[in-house]
Amino acid sequence: VVEKEVDGVGMGVLNDGTPFLNIRGLARMCGVDSAVIVRITNNWDDESAKPREKRIKEIIREQGFDTSVAFFAVVKDGTINHAIPSHVCMAILEYYAFESNQGSRDQALKSYRVLAKKGLNDFVFAQVGYNPSGSVDVSWRQFHDRVSLTAESAPDGYFSIFREIASLIVLSLIHI
DSSP states (O other): OEEEEETTEEEEEOTTSOEEEEHHHHHHHHTSOHHHHHHHHHTTTOTTOOHHHHHHHHHHHHTTOOOSOSOEEEEETTEEEEEEEHHHHHHHHHHHHHTOOSSOHHHHHHHHHHHHHHHHHHHHHHHHTOOTTOOOOHHHHHHHHHHHHHHTOSOTTOOOHHHHHHHHHHHHHHTO
16 A cells, blocks of 8 residues: 655555565664575475574464465565565564574664554553544544535425434534
């Protein structure tokens, strides 16, 4: 749906709503060469996987996700790009931040902390029902649009139960 590069990290959202990073972006966040991430994704389905791939899959399973897909092949401008879903990205990043001696552990830790902080913020906001942007929920906008279209649709002199009750419903639902 959308793709962007921010500070050298290619990221986006697939049409099913799955957030992803590209191989170079994930490698940059992990502090390793992109060839390392390519090897991990290429060896994903091998029965004789290295301990690294086995541990990353274990991390994914511990989080309750499926390990069958390491990346989605996305065609962009005639070339195939690898979109690594967020749960795989987080498992690989966690591995390089806490368990691996390869690459820049400091970079992996820094990236992991940034994402963990954002995750905690989103978790708390969702649990308490807080909307930090202050934007109106989509369902409320749709309801308001429907009310606006039909509230005054009855001709003058005719009774409309919807017109009479609409303001009461909206006021009582807003104050709940």
